[in-house]
Amino acid sequence: MTIADFAPESIAFSSGHYIGGKAVAAGQCIPVARPSDLVDYADLPVANADTVDHAVADAARAVASSGWATRPPRERARSMRRWAELIEERAVELGRLEALGSTRPIAQAVTGDVASVAEGIRFFSEWADKLGGEVAATRHDHLGLIVSEPYGVVGAITPWNFPLSMASWKVGPALAAGNAIVLKPSELTPFSTVRLAELAVEAGIPAGIFNVVQGNGLVTGDALSRHPGIAKLSFTGSTRTGIAVMKAAAESGIKPVTLELGGKSPQLVFADADLAKAAACIAGSLLANAGQACVAGSRLIVQRTVMDELIGLLKGRLATVTPGPTWKASTGYAPIISETQARRIDRILAESSQQGAECLLGGGRIEGHGGAFYQPTLLANVTAQTAAVREEVFGPVLTIQAFDDEKEGLALADHPEYGLAAGVYTADLGRGLRAMRALKAGTVWINRYSRTLDFILPTGGYKSSGIGKDLGRQAVEANLRHKTVLIDIGV
Numbered sequence: 001m002t003i004a005d006f007a008p009e010s011i012a013f014s015s016g017h018y019i020g021g022k023a024v025a026a027g028q029c030i031p032v033a034r035p036s037d038l039v040d041y042a043d044l045p046v047a048n049a050d051t052v053d054h055a056v057a058d059a060a061r062a063v064a065s066s067g068w069a070t071r072p073p074r075e076r077a078r079s080m081r082r083w084a085e086l087i088e089e090r091a092v093e094l095g096r097l098e099a100l101g102s103t104r105p106i107a108q109a110v111t112g113d114v115a116s117v118a119e120g121i122r123f124f125s126e127w128a129d130k131l132g133g134e135v136a137a138t139r140h141d142h143l144g145l146i147v148s149e150p151y152g153v154v155g156a157i158t159p160w161n162f163p164l165s166m167a168s169w170k171v172g173p174a175l176a177a178g179n180a181i182v183l184k185p186s187e188l189t190p191f192s193t194v195r196l197a198e199l200a201v202e203a204g205i206p207a208g209i210f211n212v213v214q215g216n217g218l219v220t221g222d223a224l225s226r227h228p229g230i231a232k233l234s235f236t237g238s239t240r241t242g243i244a245v246m247k248a249a250a251e252s253g254i255k256p257v258t259l260e261l262g263g264k265s266p267q268l269v270f271a272d273a274d275l276a277k278a279a280a281c282i283a284g285s286l287l288a289n290a291g292q293a294c295v296a297g298s299r300l301i302v303q304r305t306v307m308d309e310l311i312g313l314l315k316g317r318l319a320t321v322t323p324g325p326t327w328k329a330s331t332g333y334a335p336i337i338s339e340t341q342a343r344r345i346d347r348i349l350a351e352s353s354q355q356g357a358e359c360l361l362g363g364g365r366i367e368g369h370g371g372a373f374y375q376p377t378l379l380a381n382v383t384a385q386t387a388a389v390r391e392e393v394f395g396p397v398l399t400i401q402a403f404d405d406e407k408e409g410l411a412l413a414d415h416p417e418y419g420l421a422a423g424v425y426t427a428d429l430g431r432g433l434r435a436m437r438a439l440k441a442g443t444v445w446i447n448r449y450s451r452t453l454d455f456i457l458p459t460g461g462y463k464s465s466g467i468g469k470d471l472g473r474q475a476v477e478a479n480l481r482h483k484t485v486l487i488d489i490g491v
């Protein structure tokens with residue numbers, strides 16, 4: 001597929017909420033800026049508690065009357081497959097909308113994000129008739145059943161870094177399980193999710209099953225988190241917000257909450273590793289979305305004897321990036337989402353430098369573009385207390401720490417707060433597996449780093465990186481509750 005440049009002004013989109021299959025404009029507006037040039041390009045209505053209530057009520061009506069949960073599950077699967085096909089047919093349109101307002105360059109948005117969203121929806125559709133429940137081994141004169149049922153209306157809140165993908169990870173399993181969903185995208189990247197919902201209706205998924213409420217966290221996100229009509233809540237975002245969401249959810253009653261939160265993932269490289277491959281994986285992780293990924297492998301923990309060689313290889317791979325507006329097909333390197341986030345990176349680097357960190361590469365902005373772009377940055381001479389090691393930077397910053405033996409390497413890899421992902425590079429399978437056992441992380445990649453299209457593998461964090469899983473069978477199971485049935489069948 002040839003991907004062409006596009007003019008940002010040429011992209012049309014619906015800027016309101018999407019409730020019950022209709023565009024709804026309600027609420028005071030806030031401006032939305034394009035990360036590529038920081039130009040305000042749209043106004044976003046902020047849904048207040050009444051609008052959120054309207055969306056939850058419409059979703060509940062759709063659950064009661066559309067037959068989404070009660071139709072034969074294979075019909076649900078068929079509608080979802082049709083939806084995936086439509087997403088693929090509209091890949092360029094969706095990719096442009098994603099690229100327009102987010103950090104995702106158009107080429108990556110179309111061939112990466114949108115393609116993966118379509119395949120992910122297809123993956124989830126396949127679970128529609130696979131998780132009905134179990135027959136339990138009870139006493140012989142009884143029959144025990146564990147019956148899986150959808151919750152009804154579930155809620156979801158998503159971050160800005162991969163807007164379409166993050167939405168699909170929530171909507172796919174919720175719908176396959178027979179629920180309706182009310183989803184709030186990030187106010188920084190709100191519009192592509194609405195198009196995803198419109199295409200769902202076009203594909204035959206009943207209106208009201210996939211609703212989008214727009215707005216910020218403190219008003220809309222909070223109202224959704226504490227709405228008593230939301231039977232289950234799924235959130236992806238920072239750990240700080242995750243705590244607020246969990247608290248608000250608990251204050252309005254008891255409901256399960258899935259939290260996919262921040263990370264500070266280690267890249268543990270042993271001296272026997274294929275260093276060229278390790279460098280490629282580590283640099284790839286740092287450059288992907290300019291480090292604005294939850295699983296960014298942002299802490300290099302390397303065996304001292306190969307440290308200099310690996311740093312040399314990394315410098316080579318990180319020296320050349322291709323920043324540019326996300327609407328140019330030649331752009332390969334993402335802008336930072338906002339000036340506020342870029343200033344946060346400035347602050348963490350300044351604090352780290354005051355603490356003694358030595359900058360081996362980068363360390364500042366890439367000037368000459370409208371938006372905020374950051375140089376890939378390598379920081380040595382750091383400790384566990386250095387700001388860039390302690391805090392999730394959410395930018396292209398890699399800290400470097402050396403170790404002498406396995407025990408020390410594993411101790412350094414362990415982060416006191418986060419446990420989302422980890423990379424291990426070694427030629428010794430036994431050592432790789434020992435490290436896998438020891439690392440307190442929800443995902444461990446050995447001799448590779450980053451996800452594949454193997455959606456069967458769930459993702460989620462240990463420690464303050466989260467509770468529960470997105471993707472995999474586990475994500476669908478999390479959208480089902482279980483009823484126990486015991487039947488006396490006589491003798």
Ligand code: NAD
Pocket residue numbers: 157158159160161166184185186187215216217218220221222225236237238239240241242244245259260261262263293294295392394420459460461465466470
């Ligand atoms: P954020 O926490 O600032 O916002 C996430 C979402 O929560 C947004 O939609 C926001 O409007 C909403 N929100 C903010 N305050 C709220 C409140 N009080 N109540 C309810 N909702 C509220 O995060 P972000 O900056 O959008 O995203 C970056 C963060 O997301 C990083 O920490 C990153 O690691 C994390 N993330 C995690 C995963 C994962 O799978 N673990 C994936 C992607 C991103």
